[in-house]
Amino acid sequence: MSRPPRSGARGPAFAPSHMALDVAAARAALTATATAFAGFRVRYAVKANPHPALLRSFAARGIGFDVASVAEADLCLDAGADAAHLTYGNPIRSTRDIARAYDRGVRVFALDTADEARRLGAVAPGAGALIRLAVEPAPAGRKFGCLPREATTIASSAARAGLDVVGLALHIGTQRRDPRAWDAAVASAARVWELLRRTGMSPRVLDLGGGLPARDRRPTPPLTEFATAIRAAVARGFDEPPAEVAINPGRVLVAEAAVLFTTVHAVAHREDAVRWVFLGAGVWNAGLVDGRDGRFEYPVTAPDFAPDEPVSDALLGGPTCDGADVLRAGDPYRLPSALREGDRVAVWSVGAYTTTTAAVGFNGLAPLPVHVVG
Numbered sequence: 001m002s003r004p005p006r007s008g009a010r011g012p013a014f015a016p017s018h019m020a021l022d023v024a025a026a027r028a029a030l031t032a033t034a035t036a037f038a039g040f041r042v043r044y045a046v047k048a049n050p051h052p053a054l055l056r057s058f059a060a061r062g063i064g065f066d067v068a069s070v071a072e073a074d075l076c077l078d079a080g081a082d083a084a085h086l087t088y089g090n091p092i093r094s095t096r097d098i099a100r101a102y103d104r105g106v107r108v109f110a111l112d113t114a115d116e117a118r119r120l121g122a123v124a125p126g127a128g129a130l131i132r133l134a135v136e137p138a139p140a141g142r143k144f145g146c147l148p149r150e151a152t153t154i155a156s157s158a159a160r161a162g163l164d165v166v167g168l169a170l171h172i173g174t175q176r177r178d179p180r181a182w183d184a185a186v187a188s189a190a191r192v193w194e195l196l197r198r199t200g201m202s203p204r205v206l207d208l209g210g211g212l213p214a215r216d217r218r219p220t221p222p223l224t225e226f227a228t229a230i231r232a233a234v235a236r237g238f239d240e241p242p243a244e245v246a247i248n249p250g251r252v253l254v255a256e257a258a259v260l261f262t263t264v265h266a267v268a269h270r271e272d273a274v275r276w277v278f279l280g281a282g283v284w285n286a287g288l289v290d291g292r293d294g295r296f297e298y299p300v301t302a303p304d305f306a307p308d309e310p311v312s313d314a315l316l317g318g319p320t321c322d323g324a325d326v327l328r329a330g331d332p333y334r335l336p337s338a339l340r341e342g343d344r345v346a347v348w349s350v351g352a353y354t355t356t357t358a359a360v361g362f363n364g365l366a367p368l369p370v371h372v373v374g
């Protein structure tokens, strides 16, 4: 089947690559998440996408925000968020950062060492402390979280430093596609919770972090299955449910709200490999960093081709002279066999961890512009 006529022949093909961010779609994702997790506190993990239009829209809904830096806290406050709804979930920060966040009204901090408890006690008197637990398998090695056996000692250090140990926090990693992936971490948190209570503390908050998946090329169970499994894990572990169970979703709220429009930069055939399709935007200039190792398999389509156009395998790469600038996937991408230089390509679900992770000027390429729609 020959390809359908395209508007302006190759006209749109050379339109600069850009991302379209649909704030209404993100709002809809928030509604779906808040509905599935009714009764849970929802705090948006700002690191996923701190675009002011998103933050304003979420702040207007009255949700909380999990921030990783003072700069993110400022973005939330500028967007109309109440400082009382902010948690500083990143336990890696300087004493100055703690003091500045405290100054702005942030009153809950995650921490995972006794050193951090002392520093918080010194410059954030009376602040709430969420003891961050390590999980197995650890998504970032031993960078984050204390071992369950250390937790009561660290919590005691926090209490001695004058902090209010409000509860426990964990994060099992991003784009988790198995609803039971929280089971072990929640069970471990429940055991630590009980130990805290036995040492005379009164934990109230169980913060389950992020990890809910957005739609990528692979099948993913519906959000409701995650909510059911997570509720069941909490019910199994805790005789008395925590006064507050929080989730800090990032990706699931914003990934599907953005599409990357780009063009085929070049097509190359190697004798020992299927064809390579190099896109005008990739890992670095579009920030598709989660595509490097296949952690996130971005859906890719060629919008100007008919659905019955013959397709064949394609390896996808970005335009830079860097071996990591490829979109890896478990199964090969299938794209029109007739795809050629200048044809338009859409990369979907690019709203999370892209605009902020794009490289500035790598290979002379600027990060892509973002146009807000919706």
Ligand SMILES: Cc1ncc(COP(=O)(O)O)c(C=O)c1O
Pocket: 045, 048, 066, 089, 170, 171, 173, 174, 175, 209, 210, 211, 212, 248, 249, 250, 251, 252, 352
């Ligand atoms: C502590 C914490 N909470 C929440 C998130 C958000 O994760 P996701 O975007 O997978 O929902 C992250 C991501 O790194 C995180 O580190």
